[in-house]
Amino acid sequence: MDTPERNQIAAPISKFEDSPVFNYINSLSPIKPVKSIRITQAFSSLTFGSLPSIFTSPHVSSSHKESRFLRSHQDSDPSNIGTSCKDENKIPTAERDVSDVAQLAENESELQENFDILVPIGESSVEPLDEHQEFALDLPQSLKYDCGSPNSDPTPCSIAADCTVSKSDAPVVEKNSQIDLPDGRSHQEGTSQQKNDTGCGWESLALESTDLLIFSSPNDAAAFRGLIQRSPDVEVGYFTSMVSNFPENEVSEELKKQLLYQLTFNEQHEAEEPSCQPVDPSEQKDTNTLPNGVAISNLDNHTGTYLSVNMDNEVGAHIPFANKPISDLPRGMRRRCLDFEMVGTQQKSLDGGSGGISSPLLKSDENDIPKNKQLVVVKGGGDSSRCIVPGIGLHLNALTSTTKDSRIVKHESLLSDVQALNVHMSTTSLQSPLTNQESLHKSLTLSNAEEMDHDNGLQVAEEVSQAPTDLNYEENGQTSPRKKRRRMENGGESETCKRCNCKKSKCLKLYCECFAAGVYCIEPCACQDCFNKPIHEDTVLATRKQIESRNPLAFAPKVIRSSESASEYGEDSSKTPASARHKRGCNCKKSSCLKKYCECYQGGVGCSINCRCEGCKNAFGTKDGSALRGPDCEEEEETEKCEKNKAEKIPWKMENENNDELNLASALPSTPSGFRRPLVQLAFPSKLKQPRSSFVTIGSSYALHSSQKMGKPDLLLPPPPKFEKLPLTNMEDEIPEILCSSSTPTASIKSTSPNSKRVSPPHSDFGTSPNLRSGRRLILQSIPSFPSLTPQH
DNA sequence: GAGTTTGAAACT
């Protein structure tokens, strides 16, 4: 009661200290008032009181929304929570970082202690989460679901989730400063009041969660809008409740205030101009860039994205992250994710191959999520990074364990932050969306490679800031130095970095490797009249949809590998093929499947039943299965060739593997389509797409986050059954992916599959599919991905 | 670097 006013941030502290409540708390908490003030204390006290209330609140009974919420909650795994927390941390951290570096540093130390998660940056944000684990869990889950749901925009989702979470956190903090400050005790009261104000804090929460879910899954503009609109209130209430929980938190109050202000501001904005948002984006694009009419037309579909853009425009300056993140970030994230995700995914995909499949669809993509993480690396690393990082997420896990972990995390967080920053900056700077995206792209590429080198996100940020110019540069001349870089790195194509040389397809057809991989064309590309750029996102998405409608698996990884195969590969590239197979199979007639013309060979896998090749001599294994391993080249004639090939193979093959995966991953992340698809997925009915899920991409980006959250994307994917040669196996391979997507692309998809070969077999409905068990997710369309992610059930 | 070959993708 004493402290009441938030305005005085400094004052409050003293007041708090003076206040009996504060003293009491201090006595309770191990931490001493002075420094502990900020975070840790908050944890101790707050948290729990309110949380229970939330869960217990009657709300649940009322709406199905709640039910969803509950579900999500149940589903949520601790691991997830942790991940979510991380994500949250990232975003918030970014903001905070900007605002308060010093605090961050301090917080970090604290966080580390308190938090297992190594979130260098977003300490403060993290803390709250910890405290409100339950709460956090709920939210995160919801978020996750959201993310998962819309495979379309994994990143966005993740971002959104982060944003929401972060928002919640930030707001909470702020509110705490404001509301709670009065007295730690008042927490509950304040929360209750707030709840009342908002309608019900918990309800609002539930709503949020539900909204989020809905929102995410569809990624539809409408849903998104609803989310946004609702969210504000809900968020407020939520935040308030949160705040109440954290009365003691003294996290930089100023920051919090700012955050709240931003949030509220954004909310207001949104509320005021919900419909406008979509428009704004288009406008921005139009005004800023030279969007194509097509793109614009599609804008509606992408409202979510645009919304974010709008947010930026309007609020951008004020609230870089809070709201923006949702819309803008997602976009940026997408692209990035695409790249990044691709990388990671691919590698991971090895495990299940399933991962590779990323379904464009939303949820299904969840599987991808993990991959996405990897992908993340990809982009940034540019090619090199991709190759290396491929598993950033994974690597993170692996690497991270050490001190590096923090770094890695930072990287990721940085990346996200950077993206956010980029977006923000771009928006603020009024740069055209394209530039932003591209900048992100570039930043990613640059950041990856460079980031790897540099621990500090700052550097990355710097690079990013520079990126825009580069982007323009590229666009104009495409000769930007980076291209060179990529080329250098890729050497030709390191997967993600694929460069295309399209002249007539405008990079909007599968002829274009970039497009096929779900990645935007970048500098290295020598394409002409390229439409596969962020600027033309709408067009790209639309085109993708068309292609997907034709062939749901069009963007799915072409080569599926079983976990075994992967292991084999690792040991001996030469052997692998057996486990892995090209989904469609090749149709070679003259190359004897001994040249890269052959997709099987190119993918480093042996030909399978699916192949209709003639005179198959695939070094990795013939259709007959006779030649499992290429190196030796069973066929004498080809021996020499084989040897050469082997020599080549191995090198490129390795690349291919990565590439393949990367491709998948790339496909996932890079192109926006992924997002969209997810939407489609929403309708499970839309089975078609989900299966393909190919596009996980988007999801993948999301996946990144999720993966982080999940902690083990790889694990998630159940090792696909080996398909050694059975077509079924292929099916299975796909299935896993599909499963991951959770959506049931099912038969339709397969049927549609170009090759048709595999089409039917398994189609068993996903329902039947084992993965389904994760079932809970099934509820949420988007959910699917989660399940896949989480190994467990 | 230009031209040819190849097979996937797209189209009919």
Added chain:
DNA sequence: CAGTTTCAAACTC
């Protein structure tokens, strides 16, 4: 579904 065309990568010189 099959046949044809288009396309861009892969390959060769």
